[in-house]
Amino acid sequence: MKLPPLFRLGPALLAGLLLAIDPLAAGISPHGNSGAATPAPVPAGNPPAPAPVAVPAAPSATPAPSVAPAPASGSYSFAPSYTFTTTDALTVTVYDEGDLDTTTRVDTTGCVNLKLVGKVRIAGLTISEAQTVIERAYQDQRYLRKPQVTINIQTVATREVSIQGQVKAPGRYPLPIETSLSVVDLVTKAGGFTDIAAGNRVSITHFDGEGRPQTKIVNVDAIIKGRDTIKANDQSLMLQPGDIVFVPETFI
Numbered sequence: 599m600k601l602p603p604l605f606r607l608g609p610a611l612l613a614g615l616l617l618a619i620d621p622l623a624a625g626i627s628p629h630g631n632s633g634a635a636t637p638a639p640v641p642a643g644n645p646p647a648p649a650p651v652a653v654p655a656a657p658s659a660t661p662a663p664s665v666a667p668a669p670a671s672g673s674y675s676f677a678p679s680y681t682f683t684t685t686d687a688l689t690v691t692v693y694d695e696g697d698l699d700t701t702t703r704v705d706t707t708g709c710v711n712l713k714l715v716g717k718v719r720i721a722g723l724t725i726s727e728a729q730t731v732i733e734r735a736y737q738d739q740r741y742l743r744k745p746q747v748t749i750n751i752q753t754v755a756t757r758e759v760s761i762q763g764q765v766k767a768p769g770r771y772p773l774p775i776e777t778s779l780s781v782v783d784l785v786t787k788a789g790g791f792t793d794i795a796a797g798n799r800v801s802i803t804h805f806d807g808e809g810r811p812q813t814k815i816v817n818v819d820a821i822i823k824g825r826d827t828i829k830a831n832d833q834s835l836m837l838q839p840g841d842i843v844f845v846p847e848t849f850i
Contacts, residue, residue, distance in 0.1 A: 676751065679778045682720045682728060683839045684708065685755040690732060693746035701752070708808075714741050722806065722838070725749055759837045761788045763845035764795030773839055780835040781843055782821055791819070796848045803842045818845075 682688075684704050690712060692698040702710045708721025715735040720728040729747045736742040757773040766789030773779055781802055791797050797819030804812050816835065820826035828835065837843070 675776045676725065677774070677776060677778045678726075679724065679833065679836045680775055681722050681724055681838055682708075683755050683757065684721060687752040687754075689750045689752060691748045691750070692736070692742070693748070695742065695745070704755075715739050725751070755839070757839040759784060759839070759841045759843065761785070761843040761845070764792040764847055765845050766790055766792060773837060778831075778836045780830060780832075781816055781837060782818055782830040782835060784837060784843055785818055785822075785845070791845065794847050796846045797822070799846055801844045801846075802837070803844070804838055805840055 682704050684706055686704045687701070688703070688710070689701045690699065690710065698713050700710075700712050702712070704710055704721055707717075707719070709717040709719045711717050712732065712735070715732075718732055718735050720731060723731060729749050732747045732749075733745045736745040736747075754775055757775065758770045759773050759779070760768075760770045761784050762768050765785060768788060771779075771784060771787055781800060785791065785797075785800070798817045800816050800818040801813050802816060806812060816828075817826055821828055821830055821835075
């Protein structure tokens with residue numbers, strides 16, 4: 599069969615002819631991008647709004663570090679030898695008897711004024727001794743059968759001792775509340791004995807609750823040198839508020 603003249607052309611020539619007649623029929627964009635969709639025209643006026651930008655979330659605030667509560671008034675640590683003195687302030691608590699709880703102060707007579715039992719003398723007593731004395735007061739006056747008393751010290755009076763005589767730095771020294779201070783410790787704080795000190799005849803004068811002096815003589819020199827049976831930390835050598843230590847001069 600004889601083909602029409604159009605189909606006698608070669609494939610390349612035929613494709614060129616079709617492109618000239620209709621470019622879209624050949625699958626070619628008028629802009630030269632084969633198979634690509636023509637972008638939609640942008641309408642006149644304001645340009646399109648930019649795409650929203652994601653803003654990172656603000657970091658959560660760092661929680662403030664926890665702060666330990668301030669110690670309550672009276673949160674002291676006391677040496678076992680601590681004794682009450684005038685103007686010490688304290689709280690007396692009676693177990694299971696809340697109406698008897700009392701906050702008071704040691705008065706000039708060495709007493710505290712408590713509910714029901716009135717004045718009880720505690721000056722010169724340790725905490726443990728004072729608790730026992732107060733318990734006995736409630737028992738003796740037949741208010742309670744087996745009271746359990748607890749004392750919490752709120753504030754303490756200024757506590758000092760003095761040393762005079764033949765030491766290198768005589769004067770007044772604070773008495774710590776958390777530890778005991780012996781006469782040997784006080785001599786050391788005062789710089790030690792002078793060359794003419796009679797360290798074997800050191801006197802310690804203590805005043806009781808009624809102001810009466812009580813004096814004892816201690817061979818501090820022998821204790822320091824380890825020649826005495828009494829040790830430097832013996833309770834009999836511990837000083838109390840207001841004590842006066844005197845170091846005499848040696849006899850020539």
